[in-house]
Amino acid sequence: MRPSADWRHVALREVAEINPESLPSSTAQDFIFRYIDIATVSGPSEMGEARRMKFSAAPSRARRIVRDGDILVSTVRPYLRSFCRIRSTSNDLIASTGFAVVRPRSGVDSEFLSQHVLSQWFVNHLIPRMKGSNYPAVSADDVGDYRLLLPPTAEQRRVANILSSVDEAIHSTQAAIEQTRTVKQAVIQRLLLRGIGHTRFKQTEIGAIPEGWTARPVAEVCRLSGGAGFPIKYQGHRGLPYPFVKISDMNTPGNQRIVRRAANTIDDNIAKSIKSRPFPAGTLIFPKVGAALLTNKRRILGQVSFVDNNIMTASAGTEVDANFLFHLFCRIDLSEHVQTGAVPSVNQRAVGSIVVPLPPREEQEKIVDRIASLEAAEESLTQQQAVHSGMKSALMSDLLTGRVRVQADLPMAAE
Numbered sequence: 001m002r003p004s005a006d007w008r009h010v011a012l013r014e015v016a017e018i019n020p021e022s023l024p025s026s027t028a029q030d031f032i033f034r035y036i037d038i039a040t041v042s043g044p045s046e047m048g049e050a051r052r053m054k055f056s057a058a059p060s061r062a063r064r065i066v067r068d069g070d071i072l073v074s075t076v077r078p079y080l081r082s083f084c085r086i087r088s089t090s091n092d093l094i095a096s097t098g099f100a101v102v103r104p105r106s107g108v109d110s111e112f113l114s115q116h117v118l119s120q121w122f123v124n125h126l127i128p129r130m131k132g133s134n135y136p137a138v139s140a141d142d143v144g145d146y147r148l149l150l151p152p153t154a155e156q157r158r159v160a161n162i163l164s165s166v167d168e169a170i171h172s173t174q175a176a177i178e179q180t181r182t183v184k185q186a187v188i189q190r191l192l193l194r195g196i197g198h199t200r201f202k203q204t205e206i207g208a209i210p211e212g213w214t215a216r217p218v219a220e221v222c223r224l225s226g227g228a229g230f231p232i233k234y235q236g237h238r239g240l241p242y243p244f245v246k247i248s249d250m251n252t253p254g255n256q257r258i259v260r261r262a263a264n265t266i267d268d269n270i271a272k273s274i275k276s277r278p279f280p281a282g283t284l285i286f287p288k289v290g291a292a293l294l295t296n297k298r299r300i301l302g303q304v305s306f307v308d309n310n311i312m313t314a315s316a317g318t319e320v321d322a323n324f325l326f327h328l329f330c331r332i333d334l335s336e337h338v339q340t341g342a343v344p345s346v347n348q349r350a351v352g353s354i355v356v357p358l359p360p361r362e363e364q365e366k367i368v369d370r371i372a373s374l375e376a377a378e379e380s381l382t383q384q385q386a387v388h389s390g391m392k393s394a395l396m397s398d399l400l401t402g403r404v405r406v407q408a409d410l411p412m413a414a415e
Contacts, residue, residue, distance in 0.1 A: 013144030021065035029056040036095040041082040064095040069110035071102040078126040085114040100143040111160035158406040184374040219352030227307035228276035240265035246308040260302035288312040289345040324364040
């Protein structure tokens with residue numbers, strides 16, 4: 001697509017230098033610099049703190065000289081999008097040779113090129129060019145081969161200005177999400193141990209808890225049970241009345257706590273043949289074997305379901321609110337009760353012996369309401385972030401292709 005005569009198709013190497021400077025082997029051994037390795041750039045535009053080191057102690061890959069406005073492109077596993085634009089006026093930054101350093105030429109806006117590097121088009125260009133199985137990577141030539149549409153410099157800046165302003169909204173919202181999560185976890189921890197408005201506490205085997213609470217083994221708080229094995233001959237059934245939930249089905253979209261469907265379904269006849277019983281909606285489930293056991297993954301069945309024998313269930317009695325039980329189990333670290341062996345596992349007796357704090361039912365419900373308000377705040381920010389991300393994607397599609405032109409009289413941020 002060519003929107004007008006003043007936009008031109010170019011290869012990235014035509015408008016930017018690729019790896020323009022490197023530290024020579026004759027560099028003074030006591031030269032001190034800040035090193036950017038692949039781990040320093042954790043994701044798109046996410047750069048951590050560069051490590052200070054002497055040349056004499058630096059890895060052999062510490063060679064790429066980096067300047068303000070340069071764009072770093074990880075050539076190893078580019079689908080992870082460890083790309084970022086350098087915003088630093090210091091002259092002591094050195095990057096790993098695992099990056100391609102893209103330095104815009106005169107008349108080319110660095111932020112405009114950076115937006116192209118962050119686009120899905122750029123990633124889609126690199127992925128088919130990867131070579132190697134253990135460390136799939138692309139070359140600097142592959143990076144330089146990427147083709148884009150380049151508008152005049154003034155329009156580059158206007159486009160970059162709009163897209164970077166959306167980036168700022170995305171980053172600030174993400175920071176708010178992370179802060180909210182941190183506060184939420186701290187508040188939940190306090191609510192489950194200290195309750196609401198208590199001033200008098202008593203010592204128990206699990207520490208101080210409010211007077212009026214009890215410290216009880218899990219086996220007294222809920223009913224623990226497990227599922228059944230699932231023969232291969234029944235796998236792949238679709239459309240039957242009941243989900244048959246396996247650990248893999250607990251990987252719910254967006255890490256949602258409710259499991260509403262499963263890859264396999266069964267009916268009453270299959271349930272009878274495998275000697276399995278159903279569990280009602282609201283039942284808590286968690287892995288009891290394998291690596292998933294160590295992830296602290298907790299879910300709730302969204303409908304009547306059957307579960308695999310690698311899953312343990314916990315059903316709340318009349319004394320316990322089901323949602324409170326969920327939050328309580330989210331604070332239990334089962335890794336401390338793992339049985340030794342080739343595959344990590346826990347048994348029902350070990351889980352049942354874990355002592356937990358239990359407030360009266362009325363206070364459980366108040367605690368759940370407090371937690372729900374914190375979760376609602378986080379969810380609101382997450383939805384806002386999704387809107388920003390969708391807006392960014394649409395704007396990139398329109399502005400980087402010239403499908404929508406940016407008027408020259410729009411305000412621009414100060415350079």
